[in-house]
């Protein structure tokens with residue numbers, strides 16, 4: 001038995017994040033017939049229909065996706081959220097609404113939905129597509145426990161899900177996990193470029209870089225050692241790794257990563273005021 005059993009889940013928006021979360025739900029055994037996707041593009045709708053999901057043409061009948069749903073996942077860009085939800089807000093009837101939009105607060109979302117109370121703010125990431133996601137969740141203390149459990153189950157289908165009890169921490173969640181797969185992809189891209197510059201062909205460079213990042217990430221999770229202890233175990237005194245790490249430290253890579261995360265945090269805060 002799972003709280004997801006027989007629950008009808010509707011996605012408003014069928015882009016990258018919706019597709020990633022739907023993969024998680026289907027891998028967890030949610031039947032495609034219980035999933036509805038509202039999307040304006042016929043091509044996008046066809047892709048979901050090919051996998052036996054229901055679809056709704058968002059530009060024709062925006063309310064059709066939500067009438068029958070137990071859970072509604074808002075997966076459109078923050079810039080269009082207000083316009084998109086105002087097309088169906090008056091048809092809400094006790095469903096759980098989960099927004100994955102960056103920046104938008106539960107108060108903003110609730111007022112866009114005409115004062116609707118059952119709102120959860122989530123910040124997932126794209127590795128959800130392979131059930132390796134990491135999601136932060138926030139809801140006001142008024143949300144009842146059953147709806148909180150339902151939101152947890154929807155997001156845990158795609159990986160790790162964690163509640164924060166201070167909504168401002170959702171900006172930090174965005175900086176450390178929502179946006180962060182892109183930092184890691186950028187790091188891998190740079191490793192591949194670096195290995196090619198040192199003479200390896202691109203295929204070998206890619207395979208070695210990707211496996212190394214996977215192995216190192218898995219070790220941080222499975223080992224009792226902290227990341228810095230693990231790093232020290234690679235670094236022989238006066239060896240090759242020390243040379244590499246000292247080069248990174250003299251370029252203040254750690255400080256630069258912190259600054260990038262601050263920029264992400266600030267942008268998340270700004271999205272809220274820009275899109276009320």
Ligand SMILES: NC(=O)C1=CN([C@@H]2O[C@H](COP(=O)(O)OP(=O)(O)OC[C@H]3O[C@@H](n4cnc5c(N)ncnc54)[C@H](O)[C@@H]3O)[C@@H](O)[C@H]2O)C=CC1
Pocket residue numbers: 012013014015016017018038039040041044058059074075076077078080084100101102123124125126178179
């Ligand atoms: N891509 C990512 O890594 C993450 C994205 N998010 C959030 O997820 C949300 C969606 O982002 P993505 O999936 O990346 O964007 P996307 O552009 O891939 O998907 C958004 C979709 O919304 C659709 N759309 C536009 N108007 C609509 C309407 N009236 N009804 C239904 N659908 C409509 C668009 O056709 C598009 O397919 C954003 O709010 C973003 O902040 C959150 C965490 C991670």
Ligand SMILES: O=C(O)[C@@H]1CCC=N1
Pocket residue numbers: 102174178179
């Ligand atoms: O870049 C963005 O705004 C979205 C939110 C987190 C990841 N992608």
